[in-house]
Amino acid sequence: MNHTDAPPRHAAPARLVVRTEPVDELAPLIPRADPRHPLLWMRRGEGIVGLGETLRIESSGATRVEDAAAAWTELSALADIDDRVGLPGTGLVAFGAFAFADESEATSVLVVPELVLGRRDGRAWVTRISLATGDDEAADAAASVPLEIPEPTPKRRVPRVTFAPGSVPPAEYEAAVAEAVRRIDAGELEKVVLARQLVGELHEEDGLRATINRLAEDYPDTWVFAVDGLIGASPETLVRVDHGTVSARVLAGTTSRGAGEASDRERAVALAASAKDRAEHALAVASAVKRLAPHTARLDTSPEPFTLQLPNLWHLATDLKGTLGDGSSALDLVRAVHPTAAVAGTPRRVALPVIAELEGFDRGRYAGPVGWIDGDGDGEWAIALRCAQVDGDGTVTAYAGCGIVHDSVPADELAETVMKFRPIVEAFGG
Numbered sequence: 001m002n003h004t005d006a007p008p009r010h011a012a013p014a015r016l017v018v019r020t021e022p023v024d025e026l027a028p029l030i031p032r033a034d035p036r037h038p039l040l041w042m043r044r045g046e047g048i049v050g051l052g053e054t055l056r057i058e059s060s061g062a063t064r065v066e067d068a069a070a071a072w073t074e075l076s077a078l079a080d081i082d083d084r085v086g087l088p089g090t091g092l093v094a095f096g097a098f099a100f101a102d103e104s105e106a107t108s109v110l111v112v113p114e115l116v117l118g119r120r121d122g123r124a125w126v127t128r129i130s131l132a133t134g135d136d137e138a139a140d141a142a143a144s145v146p147l148e149i150p151e152p153t154p155k156r157r158v159p160r161v162t163f164a165p166g167s168v169p170p171a172e173y174e175a176a177v178a179e180a181v182r183r184i185d186a187g188e189l190e191k192v193v194l195a196r197q198l199v200g201e202l203h204e205e206d207g208l209r210a211t212i213n214r215l216a217e218d219y220p221d222t223w224v225f226a227v228d229g230l231i232g233a234s235p236e237t238l239v240r241v242d243h244g245t246v247s248a249r250v251l252a253g254t255t256s257r258g259a260g261e262a263s264d265r266e267r268a269v270a271l272a273a274s275a276k277d278r279a280e281h282a283l284a285v286a287s288a289v290k291r292l293a294p295h296t297a298r299l300d301t302s303p304e305p306f307t308l309q310l311p312n313l314w315h316l317a318t319d320l321k322g323t324l325g326d327g328s329s330a331l332d333l334v335r336a337v338h339p340t341a342a343v344a345g346t347p348r349r350v351a352l353p354v355i356a357e358l359e360g361f362d363r364g365r366y367a368g369p370v371g372w373i374d375g376d377g378d379g380e381w382a383i384a385l386r387c388a389q390v391d392g393d394g395t396v397t398a399y400a401g402c403g404i405v406h407d408s409v410p411a412d413e414l415a416e417t418v419m420k421f422r423p424i425v426e427a428f429g430g
């Protein structure tokens with residue numbers, strides 16, 4: 001693990017000086033984000049924007065989440081926090097994105113910004129986070145300077161990115177799905193999620209704010225995120241911790257929207273009745289419940305899966321709600337639940353190597369946890385879906401996948417990836 005900008009190892013640990021103050025209003029949030037390195041987490045106009053970078057915790061490998069969680073606990077314990085608002089997301093906060101796989105080349109990050117602009121429950125605030133590197137007086141003096149709120153800057157046009165299939169062309173994806181079905185029929189596993197990529201190029205002069213704005217306008221009910229180049233709009237809540245309550249939304253089972261109102265309703269009814277989708281869904285719910293239960297005093301699931309309508313598709317959904325039983329932080333729970341059967345498969349230990357073998361590419365942070373954590377351990381984490389990673393050289397890699405079960409049809413699964421690519425492709429002007 002690496003603490004960029006932090007004092008060298010064995011020196012005194014970094015001490016953060018944090019101050020949160022209420023402000024009148026910050027809406028709209030997106031025009032205040034950094035166009036090139038946006039840090040953002042938002043749903044229905046509320047959320048947090050981070051500016052600058054005070055500290056970064058990087059991790060990788062099988063212990064990437066627990067290492068980050070331990071570093072975060074240590075950092076939080078030493079922080080000097082003056083929080084005059086006291087909501088989840090006020091005070092000390094970090095934005096995070098973790099690689100999907102233990103073997104991934106992608107680094108996992110927690111980014112602590114210099115400035116956080118937040119809105120929640122109709123209240124707005126600004127937080128400044130500075131690093132005290134030995135000279136406490138200087139840091140304390142800096143923290144007492146009045147906070148300056150950046151003005152929103154005008155809207156730019158959505159960049160035009162042309163996407164083409166990545167390492168797995170559509171025909172190969174269909175072949176991988178057929179092979180997965182064969183292995184499922186042979187009894188090797190019950191479910192595996194297989195994804196494919198689209199790759200494009202972002203022009204140097206284009207920022208990312210217009211893309212984020214488009215995602216937020218078109219998919220207001222999803223978690224819209226931007227963390228270290230990972231941009232997306234996910235409908236799936238991996239886990240939320242808010243003052244001792246725990247919640248999650250499990251999605252698995254998908255169908256297209258119908259053309260007219262009646263046919264659209266029919267599609268939803270058929271999805272709710274589909275044995276294939278219900279079986280696929282039940283596996284995802286079971287995996288989330290099994291892994292959250294040891295950390296909760298109570299955990300309820302919505303009784304029947306419900307149909308969740310998004311502009312591009314219908315999903316089968318189950319909400320989980322409970323109370324924390326063991327004082328776990330949001331990151332501790334992320335570690336417990338990732339990767340769920342919604343993005344990996346069942347049994348997990350069989351599905352993960354099958355994914356690596358049949359997909360044939362590194363998922364990076366796609367299908368990994370993305371979200372934020374605060375100094376009290378509260379946080380909101382989604383599964384990074386309907387997203388793309390924008391690299392420093394302008395390469396944009398978008399990802400979409402589907403849960404494969406024994407009656408999956410390769411052409412239908414390919415069509416489902418096209419539906420799932422739609423939000424991110426359109427947000428990049430496609």
Ligand SMILES: C=C(O[C@@H]1C=C(C(=O)O)C=C[C@H]1O)C(=O)O
Pocket residue numbers: 193195236251252253254315342343385386399400401402403404420
């Ligand atoms: C894997 C993805 O989505 C997941 C798979 C789903 C399915 O197969 O029905 C539904 C929602 C997500 O849990 C993706 O969007 O890339």
